[in-house]
Amino acid sequence: MQMTQDGTDTDLMRSRIIERLVGATGDPDRVSAAARSTGIRAIASVQEMLKDRFGTTVDIDLASVEIVRLAEAKPDIASLDVLAVLSAPRMPDALILQLDPMALSLLVAVFFGGDPELPSAPLNRPASGFELDIASVAFEMFALAINGHGPRALGLRIGGLQPLAGPVALKRFTVRDGPGVRIDFSIGTGEAAGRLSAWMPQRVLLEGRGGPEAATAPSEPEEWRQRFGEQVLRSGVRLVATVPLMKMPLGAIAGLQPGQVIEMGEDVRGRARLSVRDRILFECELGKLGQHYTVRVKQAFDARQHVVDGLVADHGRDK
Structure with missing residues (x-):
């Protein structure tokens, strides 16, 4: 030694x-x-x-x-x-x-x-x-x-x-x-x-x-x-994947009936989000593996960018 x-x-x-x-x-x-x-x-x-x-x-x-x-x-x-x-x-x-x-x-x-x-x-x-x-x-x-x-x-x-x-x-x-x-x-x-x-x-x-x-x-x-x-x-928490379907007028939503089929939007694959207790954590991509749907994590959710994107979208609609 x-x-x-x-x-x-x-x-x-x-x-x-x-x-x-x-x-x-x-x-x-x-x-x-x-x-x-x-x-x-x-x-x-x-x-x-x-x-x-x-x-x-x-x-x-x-x-x-x-x-x-x-x-x-x-x-x-x-x-x-x-x-x-x-x-x-x-x-x-x-x-x-x-x-x-x-x-x-x-x-x-x-x-x-x-x-x-x-x-x-x-x-x-x-x-x-x-x-x-x-x-x-x-x-x-x-x-x-x-x-x-x-x-x-x-x-x-x-x-x-x-x-x-x-x-x-x-x-x-x-x-x-x-x-x-x-x-x-x-x-x-x-x-x-x-x-x-x-x-x-x-x-x-x-x-x-x-x-x-x-x-x-x-x-x-x-x-x-x-x-x-x-x-x-x-500790265990419930993980929720949310997928935006499409835009629909409130009147059409009020007229929905049990059994009615709603089509998914064309860009839904890139718009899924993972959240825990109503807090969004990740931007995700929806996919499919065989008969099962999958969610692929793309990036962490940026709350500030989300607000900015919303303001930009609202500004465009005002014009």
Whole structure:
């Protein structure tokens, strides 16, 4: 490894060696506080994603936050838990997600439209392929929520999750030991509550949430603006394509009858407009593909030019 001018690479390597030998990376109170904040933020985001996708609310709570050794994340080969490992820059196992049979059973019921308040029986066998697909969706939601966004994002590589389950996969599963933190989420209520655990190296958590990057993190109002903007961008709105047909006297319009056919103007192909909530966004071109009509976006709608064109047209009629 080449040493940079300020010795950054050498210092980083030295800190990782000391981390493996000694254990602790940072102040336990600071690590716990960062993990708890990450967990609380993740709950709201996961609940929102579940509601957007399935139209239901699942009880998710922060059960506990503990300072651990990452070697503890390896389950017994007889375990029925499902795991997923996510990497980040310079860290192949930056996040390990672990879902117990009770939580997986509840999520499967929710994904099929079941009542999340009704008790579900925990799985008493290794997860099937379909159940692993459900676990993958849940893992992706929690990973997105834990990763965050903006300058303080952890940089997790979330695409292509491959859940691990069963004796063979769990026997092959290995994890590098080191100081870590475990965030336990409870899924469901009462005796029917399951558990999803998130295991993270302390260094990944602190570099993303409490390291030098934190000095450049946005202020609280800016962070809320970013989150609000993200929620707005995910909201669904009705897109309307309007096509002007032709000019017709008011008297003729008043005489229209049900079943009457109105011809489309010759220049209608170049005059379609896309609008959302009565606000015109784009000038479009109407076309046809097979038996279906299409709308091709040509350019953004210029409200000023629209007014000018209207004034010019009115002036011509006055003359």
